[in-house]
Amino acid sequence: EIVLTQSPATLSLSPGERATLSCRASQSISNYLGWYQQKPGQAPRLLIYDASNRASGIPARFSGSGSGTDFTLTISSLEPEDFAVYYCQQRNIWPFGGGTKVEIK
């Protein structure tokens, strides 16, 4: 089983700041990683697939990078609607990461 570890668990930032979220895999997963955003009471939304490709309709302020075991989701300048929980997920049946909550400082 491949385990995805996300850090930090909580990120406290202000609107306009840059957010950097990390996801580390327990073994190499090439670029087979996705990122999802989930707001309270809503279903998750696919942001990034294959580590660095933005899904349809996702703003350019969201970017993904990495390969192998270390991946990063960057939000270049936080908008009020970006405060949410973010999950990484390997492109397979293995578990999602535990999530990073981006909260307003």
Add this chain to the structure above:
Amino acid sequence: EVQLVESGGVVVQPGGSLRISCAASGFTFDDYTMHWVRQAPGKGLEWVSLISWDGGSTYYADSVKGRFSISRDNSKNSLYLQMNSLRTEDTALYYCAKDFRDTTPTYYFDYWGQGTLVTVSS
């Protein structure tokens, strides 16, 4: 517009059975692998099961293998999850999710329903 609407979630006793459904519209249902993903209250996401576009292949998380069964009816644009021998740890919001690409599964989910709540409690 793609829509996925789950239904059938109720309160059920441990050891009981339940079938939940997902009605799909706005895309060519029988071109896509479909998934069930669940989320326990206040917890993270857990992939549960998938079924290929034609129903010929199914996969399950270890936590539900042997107890849950996924199926689909392409003539009705519907997805199902039969859940048997339910446990308290199966309590969760169950989401129906569409695979990102047609035919070959990617395990990325580009559309999700709003979920149906299954509560296993005595």
